[in-house]
Amino acid sequence: MPVLYGTHVESALLLGTAGYPSPRILADAFARSGAGIATVSLRRETGGGQDFWALVQSLGARLLPNTAGCHSAKEAVTTAHMAREVFGTDWIKLEVIGHADTLQPDVFELVQAARILAAEGFKVFPYCTEDLTVCERLLDAGCQVLMPWGAPIGSGLGLNNPHGLRALRAAFPDVPLIIDAGIGLPSHAAAAMEMGYDAVLLNSAVARAGDPAMMAGAMADAVRAGRAAYLADPMERTDMAVPSTPVLGKAFL
């Protein structure tokens, strides 16, 4: 099971808390998912979210506050400070949005914010792309976990660049890697785990399902299956059939 900043985490599934039909359904989904970590937004544009935060805290999961909605390093750093106050944790999912339509991270501002926050003692979980150089810079900045996207936030497209994600896994074999964003189906989550990713973080795929709790259970199963498959060392793919029964002595030519 993944070790994130020295903390052993029971489940390789991290679940977001936004956009559920009701807090009751959110709680049901968490119970079914077995997720040990819940991401939560500070919603700095409004304030007054204490009741909802109390509901999220009652889920019993470790909280990973995020800086969703921030568009600059400065905003993200301020939000991280507020999140530490409100939720009493130095864990922060660092999200700096660069593009309004695709919600792509602004990797330049991200690295800058990561450096500032890591120096202040935050345990930074950066939402990034699968770009190797960006990921190197984030590690240099003090991040000990990387969270590359699978696809744009809320798109449900799955793993858009499997080659790039495999290359990232190979480049940083010892860094905990979490697929963050883009997961729409359990098969996407399983594929990430089969590649050797340490965990997946998702929200919309569960919150926007017709039956969020059932989908949460399906995601938990997929993450377990994908991890087990990775550890089991899957067979190699071949282009030709390889018969599982001997063909010697049969008229195969």
Place this chain on the structure above:
Amino acid sequence: MTVTVIGGGVMGLCVATELTRRGIPAAIRDRAPGPHACSWWAGGMLAPHCEGESADAAVTRHGLASADWWLAQGVPVARNGTLVVSAARDAASLDRFARRSTGHRMLDAQGLAALEPDLAGRFGRALFFADEAHLNPRQALSILSARLPRTEVLSGRIIDCRGLAARDALPDLRGVRGEMVVIRCPDVTLSRPVRLLHPRIPLYLVPRGDGIFMLGATMLESDRRGPPTVRAVLELLGAAFALHPALAEAEVLELGADARPAFPDNLPRIRRIGGTLHANGLYRHGFLLAPAVARMVADHLQHGTRPEFMDADHS
């Protein structure tokens, strides 16, 4: 039996009206309806099928009789149905909405143009919920309020319908902030509420007559009641522009915001605490569900029944 209802929003007024109708005198302890009441800012859609897309099945079940109840109280109700449309690039979301709701049929561009000529050519398809209705919330509140006596003293049975203000007695009640805009655009005529599906900003436009439209509404997990943010107004107005470019010329008459009272499952509750009966938690379904909850409160007082939305006894 006489009853004092604390709170003159949609919940309190419906409870007092339903009791009075059944011969039980009920007085309201509150000011006349106005901007202080959450329901003042409501959309007034009576859309049990559309709401069923994301809400518990109980919302649809109990919302179906809502339009009849309002009409029976002499409140004007437009029974022209609801339209749901999406931008071409979000076509899948319209199919999903259709799959997850009932009581609709899919119109093509011609069918849409026949219903709403001003939307001709704007959308290739639309979902039409023929049985749905809408009303003007402020008019409805004023009509009910004008018929009910007011009181300063608490006497007889006490029914607490204060909405979010009742959090002192109902600790599991929370606020869900909503922001809205009222615009006037005589160039655009619509006969029924139109919902525009969008992956991030679900918008509805409710015609109020005389070229006036209510545009709503955000849903934020926050109990803040202050004025709308720039972000919310931008999103609402931007989506309106996507619905019809002529709305760009509309006058902005009003910006409003309030916090809806909601329980963790976003369903209403009737709860007895000591000698007080609480009816609360209408969430975004005030005008849709208040009649059903009012009936349940009246049934409970008259016959001692435990209606569907009633909790275990907390006294």
